[in-house]
Amino acid sequence: MTRHLLLPVVLAVVHTASAQGLGGLWPVPQPVFTSGETSLLISKDIEVTLNGASLVSSTNHGSSSVSSSSLVSSGVSRALDNIFSSNFVPWMLVPRYKLSSYEPALNGTIVSIDSLAITLTSNNSTFKPTAADADESYNLTVTEAGEAQLSSFSSTGVLRGLETFSQLFYEHSSGRAWYLVNAPIDIQDAPTYPWRGVMLDTARNFFPVADIKRTIDGLSYSKMNKLHVHVTDSQSWPLEVPSLPELSAKGAYTQSQVYSPADIQSIQEYGVARGVDVYFEIDMPGHIGVVGEAYPDLVVAYNMEPYTTYCAEPPCGALRLNNSNVEDFLGELFDDVLPRVAPYTSYWHTGGDELNAQDYLFDPDVNSNDTAVLQPLLQDFIDTQHTRIRNAGLNPLVWEEIVSTWNVTIGSDVVVQSWLGGTAVQDLAASGHKVIDSNYNYYYLDCGRGQWITWSNDLAASDFPFNDWCGPTKSWELVYSHDPAEGVTDAATKSNILGGELALWSETIDSQNLDSLAWPRASAAGEILWSGRLDDSGQNRSQIDAAPRLNLFRQRLVARGLGASPIQMEWCTLQQNASGCAQPA
Amino acid sequence: MTRHLLLPVVLAVVHTASAQGLGGLWPVPQPVFTSGETSLLISKDIEVTLNGASLVSSTNHGSSSVSSSSLVSSGVSRALDNIFSSNFVPWMLVPRYKLSSYEPALNGTIVSIDSLAITLTSNNSTFKPTAADADESYNLTVTEAGEAQLSSFSSTGVLRGLETFSQLFYEHSSGRAWYLVNAPIDIQDAPTYPWRGVMLDTARNFFPVADIKRTIDGLSYSKMNKLHVHVTDSQSWPLEVPSLPELSAKGAYTQSQVYSPADIQSIQEYGVARGVDVYFEIDMPGHIGVVGEAYPDLVVAYNMEPYTTYCAEPPCGALRLNNSNVEDFLGELFDDVLPRVAPYTSYWHTGGDELNAQDYLFDPDVNSNDTAVLQPLLQDFIDTQHTRIRNAGLNPLVWEEIVSTWNVTIGSDVVVQSWLGGTAVQDLAASGHKVIDSNYNYYYLDCGRGQWITWSNDLAASDFPFNDWCGPTKSWELVYSHDPAEGVTDAATKSNILGGELALWSETIDSQNLDSLAWPRASAAGEILWSGRLDDSGQNRSQIDAAPRLNLFRQRLVARGLGASPIQMEWCTLQQNASGCAQPA
Incomplete structure (x- = not known):
């Protein structure tokens, strides 16, 4: 040569x-x-x-x-x-x-x-x-x-x-x-934030293992390092638990939509090989109604109507509190699942979002919707589960409501996931919690595409034009504009903000549109979380500087087998930042 | 048996x-x-x-x-x-x-x-x-x-x-x-409306022949009968014209993104076999700047900046008016193209949207932006091209501005495509025109997903949250709520409203997200256009009645190879119209 x-x-x-x-x-x-x-x-x-x-x-x-x-x-x-x-x-x-x-x-x-x-x-x-x-x-x-x-x-x-x-x-x-x-x-x-992830909801719609592995590919190409699998919810239980086989046998949408232990191991190993930590969430004590398919005595308010009274989305359903059968069940569940995932991750997410106090009017051990009654029970519940998580060598995560709505005291090892926007991330970090940011105004990639709820003609007029609750669509520019620690100056607070996760709630997402909704928008956040919101000159990174590189990266994603959406027409990619494609100051 | x-x-x-x-x-x-x-x-x-x-x-x-x-x-x-x-x-x-x-x-x-x-x-x-x-x-x-x-x-x-x-x-x-x-x-x-179509823009981004054929599949499965290919625009000229080879040789994005005459024939034959009339649009006299790549003397204002002064989207560019070279060029173009498409369709679309008078300040044969000067020239231009279309045995189509903005007199055989919303469709029909409805508030399937234009930090603040011009996303429910002839009682007016076309403008659409954006939303309009907006009882068709069938149909589309998006989670498809998935009166 x-x-x-x-x-x-x-x-x-x-x-x-x-x-x-x-x-x-x-x-x-x-x-x-x-x-x-x-x-x-x-x-x-x-x-x-x-x-x-x-x-x-x-x-x-x-x-x-x-x-x-x-x-x-x-x-x-x-x-x-x-x-x-x-x-x-x-x-x-x-x-x-x-x-x-x-x-x-x-x-x-x-x-x-x-x-x-x-x-x-x-x-x-x-x-x-x-x-x-x-x-x-x-x-x-x-x-x-x-x-x-x-x-x-x-x-x-x-x-x-x-x-x-x-x-x-x-x-x-x-x-x-x-x-x-x-x-x-x-x-x-080197990365700016240590936590750069995507959350995939496999309960509203199921995703085959190949979809999950392809999502891991996209994460690794974007130098992101977390895949949070929201593996169960009130709608379905696709997670096979060998010691509790009825959970998936009755709770999966169908037996072809189940993750076996071998699947879980395969997904985690695939992630490990690519520097992506795959961890799981079994949301509780709310968002778990489907357990009622196998164990009706363990849950309350399963599929209770009208759902708006008892939960955020049908079917409702929450684990009973202060109930030894529930604790036995969770002991068995965690004894089965945690040792199998612990070799590959340091985390387990216990959920905790949108718990609805009304559900506990139907709990014979509680008979109350009074938060003063419920709070200590929830504290015990969380303490018990988190001890189990820790005993398996894992760190717990929770959704922010556990702290901010329910005033549950959590360990200093617990990572709090925030989605409610506003100053929640910074407030949680300032009060000493480790936080990851999933602000729905920026990081909810499912939003802005219309409703999955249908309306009668009588109600439709008032619901026109049938927007979902969290529009507009989070364009790559909107995702890119967000910095979890924006404006935070206190060093201790800043260091508590670990990073963020883009959410893919799957009410209207499945295999067919996963890639085009996830990519390259998740990658846009990936750059902010890795490279920081500020450029070398201390200014916010500009869309104009980013777009040509994101066009390029999107071509790489497509070449590597991900069905990523285009962010601009070819005329713009050919003439990067040509007049019209980019509006300079 | x-x-x-x-x-x-x-x-x-x-x-x-x-x-x-x-x-x-x-x-x-x-x-x-x-x-x-x-x-x-x-x-x-x-x-x-x-x-x-x-x-x-x-x-x-x-x-x-x-x-x-x-x-x-x-x-x-x-x-x-x-x-x-x-x-x-x-x-x-x-x-x-x-x-x-x-x-x-x-x-x-x-x-x-x-x-x-x-x-x-x-x-x-x-x-x-x-x-x-x-x-x-x-x-x-x-x-x-x-x-x-x-x-x-x-x-x-x-x-x-x-x-x-x-x-x-x-x-x-x-x-x-x-x-x-x-x-x-x-x-x-039997169909309610005779014209039930989709318009695909192959100029902002290119679509391989396989994508177009798969789109024809989706149309035929939805009992829709028109594929309108917006085959050129100012950005690119993917249409190979053998007698004018420089058009695509210089105007296509790349030589791998060209439709050969054999491709065009193959697409049309594929449509014919499926009861889908594939017809083409070469938008003119605006939206055609790319001709300047091969024939700079035929266009004005090509890529003129700032684009906002001279056109709706970069690059600008319009055919010169009152120019014999342009007419010679168009004569040669149509002599080549029209006889090849005429065996398979009865239509040709001459475009005519968003013509910007400012462009003609740069036209040496015109030197004016005065509509009083431009109007008769445009009238001659349209007359000449429509005569060519008719001589080839085809019926012309135009975008509505030719009539409503420019007061051009068109033949009674011309179909007017309306996109501006409001009462445009009904007004055009009432004044005697045959009309198809592409109301952007309902039928623009590209809308609501954010901007392709990028902004400097200075400008970004005022553009936050980076919505495109035509949000929200047209959900299937919104598409389904629209009837081109809603409220029209006059029989003659009603019969002039031929139907509608869903538009897929492709600034941020290409092969990767075409299917998930087109389907099943185009099918939602397909039902209204075929079956009518009113049900057997004379009421508007209800989302609640439609959703289970659209869930079913979407599964068929997927089974048949189209990457159609889900409209609901599996919990809803399993329990069609379960409480929460459907909100009855």
Whole structure:
């Protein structure tokens, strides 16, 4: 291979190409990302080493067992697959019919990258990270001489760096080469927020395992690290629990819509391999009416009507409080489930949103809707369940109402998920809670598409035009405008705000529209959560700077098999930030 | 085969099943649809006859040539494929784990349908229908003895009847049988409006031929009959015109995003075979700036900035008026294109929306933005193009501004497409125009998902929360609430309202989200346009009655390969119109 620099005319244009976005990454690395104007190829026979030892060729997909080196090895294989097999020719990201000015000539004089040296400085495999101890930082350099080096303290950091590395490259229009346009590259990258996730509701509508794994792919490509599976709700119980088989046998929508223990393990392992912590929520004591299909004596107000009196959405139903049978049931449930998920995650979500006091008028052990009566019972309930979570080696999460509505005292290890908007996130953090932000005004990706409730003609007139409760649609720009810690100056408060999760409540989402609703809008939040809301100059990141890179990233998502929606028409992607597509100040 | 009626216990339940929607059709047949409670199987060896002659077996897909009998033959093959190969087990449409109560027992005593006798009473093949002369009516009966008869005046009517026939059947959970639940069936069905379509914009984003054909599938399943392809706009010219090759060579986004003459023919033939008239629009004299890529002297204001002064969306650009080179160009364009499409359609759309007078300040032959100067030039322009359209044997269409903004006099054969809402449709019809309704407040399926224009931080504050111009999202309920002729009592005015078209402008739509945005919302309008806004009792059709059938129909769309969005969660589809899913008066 001739290591010969090619610099003149073409590369002056490549500079423009870089400005057009061909040198763009999503999320943008920070604090350091410098790049040049030199194009390099990458060899299909690239040699990848880990701490000096040859690791993997592009045809070796590595082991699936969980260790630092195996995580790195399989990560390398996937990155090379994404470069060589799931890449794209970026004609849609350069001016019409000008691609030849942007991609390098294959004249034998261009340098190829034929080695990637990975240094993992710790042996800690972070396949079971908690928000506090996960280190996802990495350094990546690519010289004009074609030497690529990636180093990190953790295998997860290496995975993040490999994702960045893979995003540097394009397929050449000849189909015979793959290239980058912006060497030399120097990246020192680390996340702003440790918690960057998506919540998927598999109870209102079911999602096959393949959908969940594809969602994990999208998260990892976006350098996001949490998949929160809201696995049950009052509508269905798709989670197979071997010690309580009736739960899914009677509560799943159908026996073809069940997650077996092997499915759960497979999903979690898939996440671990990609640096995505998959954790689960069994919402309680509300949002769990479906338990009544198998164990009617354990719940109250199941499918009680009118639902608006007893819950937020049909069917209603809550676990009885102060009931030993419920506690026996939950003991058995958690004894079954928690040990199986604990090897792969540090979290378990006990829910706790929208509990309706009216339900407990029907609870023979309670017979009251008085919060003064209910609160101590709920305190005991939460204490008991959280002890079980902790005993399994996991940290509990709750929805914010447990704290803000019910004044339940929770442990300092509990992460509070906030969705109600306003100042809730900051208030919770200021009062000492660890918080993740799912503000429905910004992060509810299901919103703004109309109602799933239908209305009689008499009622329809007053409900016209049939909007859902949380419109407008959260466009990528709206998602991108949000920073969980915006305006927070107190350091302790700020450090309590761990990050955020985009929510995909699934009343009108299933396999058919999951990808187009999730992506790239979740990725828009992914950049804010990784790179921060402020750019190098301390200003809010601009939609105008972001759009070309998000157009590029969306093309990568599509090339890699995710059905992500376009954010602009091709005329805009061809002429990134052309007048009209972008409105400068 | 034992023709033996099976009536007792199971079939009493089947009545409930029918109420649950298993006997539902979309759009609902009218004026006559009666059905019973008897389940029948359908034989895979069903013999289908056309006017007494054996037509096709389920393994013979028929000829692709265009004749009444070949249209019927291939329609039969597709209907049988949809029944036997692209069907579904309707577990999601009956109460949880109650499917066995709804599907027939395969005990050898149940009657099978083993013949379908089709009667075509006219030899007119309506593969080139116009709104005035297409007859899509049909009669369909299925007796309890398993005799199926379908008759129509036209091959298109037979196709509509075959669609209905195919929608009667479900796959049995055994995988070994297919059945209906509601014999005897008597249907006399005919459309309310003759024009029931979708407009797809292939210029803002390109759609591969497969996407267009799949859209035709969705239209035919919805008994809709028009696909209006807005094939060019100022952004791109994907239409290959052999006599003017530079148009697409320079104006397509890329050479992989071009419709060849063979593609166009293939799309139209695909439509003809399915009773869908595919017609095209080359929008002019505005919305055509891209011609300037190949012929800069023919357009003015191409990509002029700020775009807001010169057009509605970048890039601007309009054909020069009063210019012989433009007329020569258009003569050559139409001489090439029109004879190729005319065998398959009766229409050509010359556009005419959003023409901006400011553009003509830059036209050396005009030098004016005075509508008094421009109007007669536009009149001549329209007259000339419409003469060309007519000379090719086609009827012109225009957007409403040609009439309502520019006071251009158009022929009585011209169909006016209205999008501006308010009373426009009714006003145009009252003044004697044939009108189709694309009211943006109801029928713009792209709306309500946020902006594609990006904003600097300075401007973003005033643009928050980044809504597009035409929100909210047009939910299926909103689409379904609209009747183009609502409130019109004058018979002549009413007859001028031909129907409507749902619009899919593609600034933020491409292959990845086309299906989920188009379906089943377009189908919701399809029912109103076919079955009418009023039900048998003269009341507006209710969302509550419609939702179970639309849930069912959406499952069919998915089973047949369209990525249609869910309109409700499975809990609602399982318990159709359960409390909470439906709010009765």
